[in-house]
Amino acid sequence: MIELVLCIVACALLVVGFKIFEKLGISSFQAIVINYGVAGLIGFLYEPGSNTILTKIDEPWFLNGCILGWVFIINFYIMSLSTLKIGASVTSVASKMSLVITVLFGILYFKEDVGAFKIVGILLALISVFLIVQINTKEINKKYMLLPIILFFGGGFIDISLNFNQVIHIKEGESGLFSMVTFSAAFLAGLVVLIYRVIAKKEKLGLKNFAGGIVLGVVNWFSIYFLLITLKDPQWDSSTIYTIINIGILLLVVICGVLIFKERLSQKQWIGVLLALSAIILISLA
Numbered sequence: 556m557i558e559l560v561l562c563i564v565a566c567a568l569l570v571v572g573f574k575i576f577e578k579l580g581i582s583s584f585q586a587i588v589i590n591y592g593v594a595g596l597i598g599f600l601y602e603p604g605s606n607t608i609l610t611k612i613d614e615p616w617f618l619n620g621c622i623l624g625w626v627f628i629i630n631f632y633i634m635s636l637s638t639l640k641i642g643a644s645v646t647s648v649a650s651k652m653s654l655v656i657t658v659l660f661g662i663l664y665f666k667e668d669v670g671a672f673k674i675v676g677i678l679l680a681l682i683s684v685f686l687i688v689q690i691n692t693k694e695i696n697k698k699y700m701l702l703p704i705i706l707f708f709g710g711g712f713i714d715i716s717l718n719f720n721q722v723i724h725i726k727e728g729e730s731g732l733f734s735m736v737t738f739s740a741a742f743l744a745g746l747v748v749l750i751y752r753v754i755a756k757k758e759k760l761g762l763k764n765f766a767g768g769i770v771l772g773v774v775n776w777f778s779i780y781f782l783l784i785t786l787k788d789p790q791w792d793s794s795t796i797y798t799i800i801n802i803g804i805l806l807l808v809v810i811c812g813v814l815i816f817k818e819r820l821s822q823k824q825w826i827g828v829l830l831a832l833s834a835i836i837l838i839s840l841a
Contacts, residue, residue, distance in 0.1 A: 558781045559791070563800055565778035567807035572771055574816065581767040585758060587631055588745035589768025591624070591738045594776040598735030608732060616724040620733050623716045624740025628748070630709040637702035647688040649703035649710075652681065654801045656711025661718065661794035673795065676837035679830045680802045686827025687805060717779075718793045721786045730783040734776065795838055802831045 576583055599605045611617050637646040658677060661667045725733050752758040785796055809828060812818035820828070 562781035563803035585764035586768040590771035591742035593772025595739035602731035620736035640699040653710030657714040667792040679834035683831035
C-alpha cells in the first residue's frame with residue numbers, strides 16, 4: 556500500500572514540476588532528456604547487479620525495455636505537440652483516458668476479477684476526468700485530432716508494457732535493471748534529437764535546464780521503482796492499480812494547483828473531485 560501511495564506522490568510531483576518549469580523558463584525537452592539519463596544512472600548505481608547488465612541482453616525484457624524507452628520519448632513529443640496544436644485540456648483527457656486500455660488488458664489478458672464496486676469505480680473515475688479536466692472546444696483544431704488519439708494509445712501501450720514485462724518476463728531482483736535499460740534507451744534516443752536541435756539552433760543549452768532534469772530524474776526513477784513493486788504485489792491487480800494511480804495523480808495535482816498555484820476550481824470540477832475520491836474508495840474495496 557505504501558509503495559502505491561509513494562508512486563502517486565512521485566508521479567504527481569512530475570506534473571507539478573513541469574508547471575514550475577514553465578514559470579522558471581526551463582526547457583521541458585532538455586529537462587526530459589537529462590531526466591532519463593539521471594534516472595538510468597541512478598538505476599546503475601542502485602542496482603547491485605547493474606555491472607552484469609550485458610549478460611541480460613538475451614532476456615526478453617531487455618529489448619522490450621529499449622522499445623519502451625523509445626516510446627517514452629515519442630509519447631512525450633506527441634504530448635507537447637498536442638498541447639501546442641490542440642490544447643492542454645484535450646491532451647490531458649487523452650492521456651488520462653488511456654487507463655481504459657490498461658484496465659481492459661488486465662481484465663481480458665490476466666483474467667482479473669471484475670466486481671460491481673470495481674465497474675462503478677472505474678466509470679466514476681472516467682467521468683471525474685472529464686469534469687476535472689474541462690475541455691475548451693474553442694481550442695480544438697480538428698486538423699490535429701490524430702495527436703491525442705496517438706497519445707491515448709501510446710499511454711496505454713506504456714502502461715501495458717510495464718505491467719506485462721513485470722508479470723511475465725522480469726524475475727525477482729530484475730525490476731531495477733529493467734528500469735535502468737528503459738531510462739537509458741529513452742536518454743540515448745532523446746540525446747540524438749537534442750543534439751540535432753542544438754545544431755539546428757532550435758534549442759539553447761542552459762544550466763537551469765540541466766538542474767531541472769536532475770531533480771526530475773530522481774523523482775521519475777522513484778515513480779517507476781514504486782510502480783513496479785506495486786505491480787508485483789499479489790494483493791493488487793493491474794486494473795485496480797492503474798485506475799487508483801491515474802485518479803490519485805489527478806487529485807493530487809488539483810490539490811497542488813489550489814494550494815500552491817492558487818488555481819480556482821469550478822463547481823463541475825469540485826464534483827469531479829468528489830467523484831474521483833468515491834472512485835478510489837470503491838475500487839479499493841473491490
